[in-house]
Amino acid sequence: KQEVTQIPAALSVPEGENLVLNCSFTDSAIYNLQWFRQDPGKGLTSLLLIQSSQREQTSGRLNASLDKSSGRSTLYIAASQPGDSATYLCAVRPGNDYKLSFGAGTTVTVRA
Amino acid sequence: SAVISQKPSRDICQRGTSLTIQCQVDSQVTMMFWYRQQPGQSLTLIATANQGSEATYESGFVIDKFPISRPNLTFSTLTVSNMSPEDSSIYLCSARDIGNTIYFGEGSWLTVV
Numbered sequence: 001k002q003e004v005t006q007i008p009a010a011l012s013v014p015e016g017e018n019l020v021l022n023c024s025f026t027d028s029a030i031y032n033l034q035w036f037r038q039d040p041g042k043g044l045t046s047l048l049l050i051q052s053s054q055r056e057q058t059s060g061r062l063n064a065s066l067d068k069s070s071g072r073s074t075l076y077i078a079a080s081q082p083g084d085s086a087t088y089l090c091a092v093r094p095g096n097d098y099k100l101s102f103g104a105g106t107t108v109t110v111r112a
Numbered sequence: 113s114a115v116i117s118q119k120p121s122r123d124i125c126q127r128g129t130s131l132t133i134q135c136q137v138d139s140q141v142t143m144m145f146w147y148r149q150q151p152g153q154s155l156t157l158i159a160t161a162n163q164g165s166e167a168t169y170e171s172g173f174v175i176d177k178f179p180i181s182r183p184n185l186t187f188s189t190l191t192v193s194n195m196s197p198e199d200s201s202i203y204l205c206s207a208r209d210i211g212n213t214i215y216f217g218e219g220s221w222l223t224v225v
Contacts (some may be wrong), residue, residue, distance in 0.1 A: 004154075011188065033213065043116075043204055044155075044216040098143065098208065099170075102154040 002027045004092055004105035014111050019077035021106045023090030028068050035064050035075050036089040038105070044089065048075070052095070080110045116217035118205050130193045133207030133220045134137045135161045137186045141215075142208055144182055145188045149202040149219070158203075160190040195224045 003026040013019060023033070031052045036044040048057045048064040050073065056065045063077040077084055086108045091100040115138045125131050135144065144161040159167040159180055166178035182188040192199050205217040 035174070036216075041219075041221070043118075043218040046214060049213075091155075099145075099157055100155075101162075103155075104154040 002030075002092055002094060002101040004034055004090060004101050004103040004107050006090055008086075008106060009104065010107045010109075012109040012111060015080060015082060017080055017110075019080050019084070019108060019110075021073075021075040021076070021077075021088050021090075021108070022101055023073040025071045025073075025092045027094065027103070028071050029095040030068060031093040033064075033066055033073050034091045034093070034100070035073075036054045036061075036091060038087045038089060040086075047088075077108075080108075082110045082112045084108060085110050113209060114209055115215070116205055116207055116215050118203075118217035118220050120220055121163060121218060122221040124225060125195050127224055129189055129195055131182045131195065131222065132189050132191045133203055133205070135188045135190070135207075135217055137207050137215075139209070142210055144179060144188045145206040145208075146178070146188070147204040147206060149204060151200070155204065158190070163188075172225050192222065195222075197224045200224045202225045 005024045007022045034049045035047040038044050050057045050066045063076045066073045087105040089105045090103040115137045119134045143186045146158040147155040149155050157170050158173045159169040160165050174213035179191045200203050202219040202224050204219045
């Protein structure tokens, strides 16, 4: 069974600092990995999707890397802003299935 | 892209009652899913909603407790039956489109008292 772990569980930084969020998974036979953002009281918004054959994906200030062999992904958010405050969830889709396994999330607070 | 609407967005329910959550997608999708997010925890898949047939439930979830319907490609319902305080959660509808992009609804926040 795929286990997805996110460290740290919570993170508080001053505005302008770069954020580094970690995700690890136990089974490297994945189809893809996806990062989501969840605002309080809201659903999930997809940020980046990395296919198993890719090493990284970038969108604006966001960059996600994937090291499938070691079972790790990292989400980098450059020059953080208070609007980046949210919970970030990592989800893994296995190679032989369509179901996602989610980590517990990292709750980020960016202080103005 | 697809937009998913869920109703109700929030409700307070008496224990022992049942509540049906509706999920409407504004475009055709291939698959629809229902997740539960208990307080302080991550998402757990309840079931895959299959069009015109019985849903496929994950381990720990049963049809009697969480009956699901999906009468067409863009609509699904989840009923939480005979509720207890342990059912207090966010229930999220999700859909996958033909391009394999995944979308989530805003969630339905249930509090059982």
